[in-house]
Amino acid sequence: MPLSLIARNLMTTQPDLTLYITYKNYSSWSLRAWLLMRALEIPFTEKLLEMTDDGHVPGMVGISPTAKVPCLVDHGMGGLTVWETVAIAEYLDELHPDLGVWPEHVADRATARALVAEMHGGFSALRGECPMNLRRAPAPLAVSDDVRRDVARAEAIFDSCLTSTKSQSDGLFLMGQFSAVDAFYAPLATRLVTYQLSDHPAVAAFMAALESLPAWQEWHAAAMREMAIIAADEVD
Numbered sequence: 673m674p675l676s677l678i679a680r681n682l683m684t685t686q687p688d689l690t691l692y693i694t695y696k697n698y699s700s701w702s703l704r705a706w707l708l709m710r711a712l713e714i715p716f717t718e719k720l721l722e723m724t725d726d727g728h729v730p731g732m733v734g735i736s737p738t739a740k741v742p743c744l745v746d747h748g749m750g751g752l753t754v755w756e757t758v759a760i761a762e763y764l765d766e767l768h769p770d771l772g773v774w775p776e777h778v779a780d781r782a783t784a785r786a787l788v789a790e791m792h793g794g795f796s797a798l799r800g801e802c803p804m805n806l807r808r809a810p811a812p813l814a815v816s817d818d819v820r821r822d823v824a825r826a827e828a829i830f831d832s833c834l835t836s837t838k839s840q841s842d843g844l845f846l847m848g849q850f851s852a853v854d855a856f857y858a859p860l861a862t863r864l865v866t867y868q869l870s871d872h873p874a875v876a877a878f879m880a881a882l883e884s885l886p887a888w889q890e891w892h893a894a895a896m897r898e899m900a901i902i903a904a905d906e907v908d
């Protein structure tokens with residue numbers, strides 16, 4: 673651990689973190705960072721800002737250089753701002769190397785990082801055509817061939833992770849114990865359910881693992897209570 677972090681941790685038992693997010697029903701990137709922190713029991717202050725109909729979060733102007741969420745601010749590091757969800761995960765791992773942001777074994781860590789990078793840069797058809805919308809009653813949606821290809825790739829990932837015995841220690845999650853890779857794939861799994869895009873048992877197994885997490889239950893319940901409607905994310 674860098675000396676500055678050791679010194680800070682000696683002075684305060686916990687870093688003073690604020691996580692900026694937007695609507696829990698719709699914001700898949702907010703979900704990833706929030707779920708990772710809550711499931712790993714990393715203390716933080718949540719600030720949920722409004723999203724406009726055109727998908728912007730005006731309150732983030734001046735807080736994050738991209739004006740996007742999630743954005744993590746570490747007041748214990750002079751207001752250090754960390755934007756981009758992958759960078760947030762890496763920073764949390766630096767702050768708490770013992771909490772399992774990444775899997776314990778080097779091969780699993782490599783796979784987890786590859787899957788997270790694939791999530792971050794890929795699945796554009798599925799993400800574009802099928803917005804995360806936790807309140808939408810599950811019902812099928814006519815989707816493009818590109819979405820079908822994304823679904824097949826997602827199924828292959830869930831299948832290989834959840835049925836592989838050599839790379840998994842005990843646990844229900846993609847790399848055994850919950851880690852960043854589960855947080856990154858959670859919104860994608862909800863889309864498969866919401867739009868009835870897959871009946872693959874590995875998808876159901878991943879959703880069951882997710883639903884067993886108190887952190888997921890907390891996020892989901894809050895999403896159900898939200899009243900805001902983003903018309904662009906309501907697709908039938």
Ligand SMILES: N[C@@H](CCC(=O)N[C@@H](CS)C(=O)NCC(=O)O)C(=O)O
Nearest residue numbers: 699700701727728729740741756757
């Ligand atoms: N690459 C970013 C994506 C973040 C992102 O697109 N967040 C959306 C909410 S889910 C957002 O803030 N949109 C506001 C905007 O585009 O102005 C990350 O990994 O954090």
